[in-house]
Amino acid sequence: METRGNSVKDVPEPHARGRVSQWCHDRTGYQTALKVLLDEPLPSGTGWWFTLGSILLALISIQFVTGFVLMMYYVPTPAYAYDSVQYIMHGLTFGHILRGLHFYGASFIVIAAVVHMLRVIFFGSYKQPREVTWLSGVFLLLLILGFALTGYLLPWDQRAYWATVVTTNIAKTAPFAGSYVSALMKGGPDVGAMTLSRWYAMHVILLPAGLVAFILLHLFLMRRHGISGPVRPRAGRMHPFYPDHAIKDTLGVAAVFAALFCFAVYGHATLAAPANPADASYVPRPEWYFLSLFQMLKYFHGALEPVATIGIPTLVVVVLLLLPFFDRKPERRPLKRPVVIGVTVLAIGAVATLTSLGLRDTPTEPALATWSPAAIAGQTIAASSPCTSCHTDGGAAAVLGTAKLTHDDFWIKGHLSDPEMIAPGLRTPPAGALNTLQVNAVLAYAKKLREDIPPPTVDAQTREASVVLGTRCMGCHTLAGDGLASNGAPDLSHEGTKRTADWMHKWITDPGSIDENAMMPAFGGVLTDQQIKDVANYLATLK
Amino acid sequence: MSEQNQDNGIDRRGLFRWVINGVTGAIGAVVAVVAGVAIAAPSFKKDSTQWLPAGRVLGLQPQNPKPVTLRVVHKQGYYEAVDHEVVFLVRGTDNEVRAISSVCTHLGCHVHWDPEARLFQCPCHGGQYDITGKVIGGPPPRPLATYATRTDSSNQIFIEL
Numbered sequence: 244m245e246t247r248g249n250s251v252k253d254v255p256e257p258h259a260r261g262r263v264s265q266w267c268h269d270r271t272g273y274q275t276a277l278k279v280l281l282d283e284p285l286p287s288g289t290g291w292w293f294t295l296g297s298i299l300l301a302l303i304s305i306q307f308v309t310g311f312v313l314m315m316y317y318v319p320t321p322a323y324a325y326d327s328v329q330y331i332m333h334g335l336t337f338g339h340i341l342r343g344l345h346f347y348g349a350s351f352i353v354i355a356a357v358v359h360m361l362r363v364i365f366f367g368s369y370k371q372p373r374e375v376t377w378l379s380g381v382f383l384l385l386l387i388l389g390f391a392l393t394g395y396l397l398p399w400d401q402r403a404y405w406a407t408v409v410t411t412n413i414a415k416t417a418p419f420a421g422s423y424v425s426a427l428m429k430g431g432p433d434v435g436a437m438t439l440s441r442w443y444a445m446h447v448i449l450l451p452a453g454l455v456a457f458i459l460l461h462l463f464l465m466r467r468h469g470i471s472g473p474v475r476p477r478a479g480r481m482h483p484f485y486p487d488h489a490i491k492d493t494l495g496v497a498a499v500f501a502a503l504f505c506f507a508v509y510g511h512a513t514l515a516a517p518a519n520p521a522d523a524s525y526v527p528r529p530e531w532y533f534l535s536l537f538q539m540l541k542y543f544h545g546a547l548e549p550v551a552t553i554g555i556p557t558l559v560v561v562v563l564l565l566l567p568f569f570d571r572k573p574e575r576r577p578l579k580r581p582v583v584i585g586v587t588v589l590a591i592g593a594v595a596t597l598t599s600l601g602l603r604d605t606p607t608e609p610a611l612a613t614w615s616p617a618a619i620a621g622q623t624i625a626a627s628s629p630c631t632s633c634h635t636d637g638g639a640a641a642v643l644g645t646a647k648l649t650h651d652d653f654w655i656k657g658h659l660s661d662p663e664m665i666a667p668g669l670r671t672p673p674a675g676a677l678n679t680l681q682v683n684a685v686l687a688y689a690k691k692l693r694e695d696i697p698p699p700t701v702d703a704q705t706r707e708a709s710v711v712l713g714t715r716c717m718g719c720h721t722l723a724g725d726g727l728a729s730n731g732a733p734d735l736s737h738e739g740t741k742r743t744a745d746w747m748h749k750w751i752t753d754p755g756s757i758d759e760n761a762m763m764p765a766f767g768g769v770l771t772d773q774q775i776k777d778v779a780n781y782l783a784t785l786k
Numbered sequence: 787m788s789e790q791n792q793d794n795g796i797d798r799r800g801l802f803r804w805v806i807n808g809v810t811g812a813i814g815a816v817v818a819v820v821a822g823v824a825i826a827a828p829s830f831k832k833d834s835t836q837w838l839p840a841g842r843v844l845g846l847q848p849q850n851p852k853p854v855t856l857r858v859v860h861k862q863g864y865y866e867a868v869d870h871e872v873v874f875l876v877r878g879t880d881n882e883v884r885a886i887s888s889v890c891t892h893l894g895c896h897v898h899w900d901p902e903a904r905l906f907q908c909p910c911h912g913g914q915y916d917i918t919g920k921v922i923g924g925p926p927p928r929p930l931a932t933y934a935t936r937t938d939s940s941n942q943i944f945i946e947l
């Protein structure tokens with residue numbers, strides 16, 4: 244047990260008292276409380292490494308404030324979660340800074356917590372009598388990762404949705420109770436509304452309560468045992484925390500806050516396309532601090548998969564929890580503790596390598612600003628009969644493209660196959676049902692409306708080519724993420740790099756004239772020559 | 787410790803306290819401004835107006851108010867609320883079309899046009915307005931609200947709501 248050095252009486256008053264503060268102190272005694280809180284005697288040589296805890300506390304406080312305001316605007320339902328985050332980012336004054344502080348603050352907290360933990364390991368600060376302080380710190384780190392995991396889903400964008408699908412599937416690989424744990428996490432068989440609401444409840448109630456409880460315990464234990472100080476005790480008298488060390492804490496917090504604020508203002512916190520469970524083409528990626536775990540999954544297949552998903556993470560947590568009970572000698576100098584320091588350095592190297600490999604493998608997000616031919620085809624369909632029999636100026640429903648679309652794909656599909664379903668018996672349903680490809684084209688258009696991407700200006704030839712591609716070719720081919728991909732037909736996204744317009748014109752008109760074994764049917768008698776020309780010319784531009 | 791050193795120590799600590807309070811206050815102020823503005827801003831944002839089609843001039847009898855139901859989209863943050871508002875179109879003798887709100891300025895009930903009395907009557911507390919929306923009797927404190935209108939080349943009427 245360390246000696247406590249100076250008593251509270253030996254240190255100066257934390258504040259010079261003015262008349263107002265004296266009046267308050269006489270009635271509340273708050274100066275005495277401040278004195279007890281701030282006059283922690285610190286060993287000589289307590290340096291900048293010991294500011295990490297205060298930086299972490301400041302970052303967590305900022306998360307509480309920004310999280311509280313975000314809760315006023317965020318709606319935890321699949322129908323509105325994405326829209327509400329979009330509103331925060333683009334409609335709310337200072338909203339993008341607010342979300343930026345919260346979004347990047349999460350990454351800053353993970354970094355600060357890990358660096359704080361590494362400082363404790365390298366300085367041997369977890370040793371007797373601080374074992375329980377260390378344990379509370381490990382639980383705090385797990386709670387912080389819990390915040391990061393649950394918060395990641397809340398924007399309900401593609402990244403959030405698919406990362407959560409992967410996370411819940413990872414939980415499923417746990418031995419014995421895996422499928423039960425996964426079902427509990429999801430609140431049902433799939434990631435959906437129930438998952439979002441329970442992860443939100445965890446994020447805003449349970450985890451904050453746990454965090455506050457463990458922070459109080461951590462601080463109480465820190466005060467009870469005093470801070471460990473430099474590895475080699477230095478001669479000299481103890482110094483009060485305030486203001487001798489608090490000035491370092493303040494400057495450290497100021498530097499970190501300045502960096503966080505710059506990220507929040509200039510970084511534009513990520514918001515991908517809205518979550519689309521039907522989009523099988525999306526490649527999920529977790530947030531960068533889970534990337535090493537994600538990358539590790541690539542090296543463990545089949546029966547060995549649980550080793551990476553459950554085994555290694557559990558082992559790391561168990562080793563962290565047991566560290567002060569393995570390493571019990573009072574020696575704190577790093578060079579005299581080769582096993583602990585060696586394993587820590589190896590672990591840092593492994594995480595850094597896996598993260599860097601994961602970053603290298605991360606695919607770029609598809610360009611949101613572009614409209615695929617199917618989306619343009621859908622827009623053309625929506626602007627023509629039968630849709631315009633209701634969706635028109637002064638009509639029964641809003642003009643498509645002028646109001647925010649909140650219905651999901653499932654609802655739109657139902658509406659397109661049975662337009663009467665939203666108002667049975669009240670109005671005459673328009674004649675002529677849409678076929679599957681036309682419905683898919685309208686869904687591609689609806690996706691662009693939800694993403695709030697303004698429609699491109701296209702010439703008549705491109706529109707005609709898009710309509711043909713979207714409502715005919717997408718039955719077998721794929722293009723820009725749309726299409727049914729059947730009959731082994733190739734993707735057309737880069738067709739211009741393979742064939743000329745003339746060749747494609749000939750091929751579309753009569754594939755048999757080029758290859759007698761061609762599987763593609765001739766469109767010579769189905770499409771007009773102008774339509775085939777438009778399609779061939781358009782495809783030739785896709786490089 | 788000499789008096790001089792003690793004085794220096796007190797000065798140094800005094801500066802530290804000043805910097806700690808100043809920097810902590812500045813960080814708190816930045817977070818408070820961002821959070822405070824984000825909380826307060828929507829409360830003071832005015833609804834933007836939109837021009838809505840409301841039928842044709844030819845369908846209106848002069849000096850005979852005609853109620854039309856308009857589909858109005860109100861942005862409420864992330865949510866778009868769709869309201870249906872009833873507005874009276876009145877074609878004057880000069881052929882000019884005026885749009886008068888159907889909402890009584892007393893307590894917000896909907897007025898209706900009484901063709902015999904040639905008055906807008908409120909069924910709740912007996913408010914009465916003439917064909918221009920001016921208060922004739924009852925408790926309403928103000929005339930009925932009016933909206934800007936315009937007519938395009940095809941005689942289509944638009945109301946700014």
